[in-house]
């Protein structure tokens with residue numbers, strides 16, 4: 190069972206681009222390696238110590254080409270010390286295709302999706318699904334990624350979207366493939382996974398192993414009303430255009446930096462501090 194009180198120092202992560210949305214949805218979404226690096230620097234300057242990144246081709250289509258991840262990494266590392274967290278997620282290609290950059294680029298952290306489910310975008314206004322797929326993350330893929338990350342000194346960020354996903358870590362802890370300190374993300378608000386309610390957040394936090402670090406990933410504007418509760422319960426924070434385009438008042442953010450500015454302001458208003466890169470590295474390792 191997880192202790193649930195606010196942390197003195199809070200890690201702020203910026204999820205810069207994602208794979209699903211494009212500039213028709215939100216003009217601030219970066220596509221090219223240069224654009225993603227600019228957004229990473231802006232997020233770092235606003236207080237983010239980790240940037241979570243998906244690669245894209247220059248026209249914005251999702252890509253898992255290691256050369257693109259490498260270019261993004263080089264451009265960011267040449268300009269600031271922000272910690273790199275690369276995605277391994279996707280719908281419709283194999284885990285081997287989605288994880289080539291782990292051994293070739295070796296980001297400090299990589300996202301690891303902890304279970305399968307339907308994954309869709311539903312429009313209540315249009316009364317239809319705008320996108321739907323099956324998000325396949327079987328145990329054999331999780332095991333493959335855990336071994337690959339361990340061999341390459343990459344820290345797994347365990348992304349949990351549905352009720353069973355946190356407990357899916359248990360067999361890997363038992364096998365010794367997953368060792369503390371654990372870093373979980375609780376994702377609320379994907380249609381197909383858990384909805385963004387206070388009760389769902391409390392239930393998920395109650396399932397975490399003792400001492401785990403965790404952050405809330407709230408999808409769409411629903412992330413802002415849950416921010417205080419997640420900080421009260423001991424969470425870290427993730428914001429960014431991958432998850433949500435909007436500032437709390439409803440205006441669309443022009444950049445990831447604006448979303449990070451807002452998250453940092455809210456953390457500080459509560460009397461908590463934002464973790465530096467050095468402090469975040471210490472959390473990641475101990």
Ligand code: KMH
Nearest residue numbers: 276277278300302348376
């Ligand atoms: N798009 C987020 C809800 C990944 O990158 O593999 C989940 C995510 C997963 O960040």
Ligand code: ZN
Nearest residue numbers: 207243276431
């Ligand atoms: Zn992602």
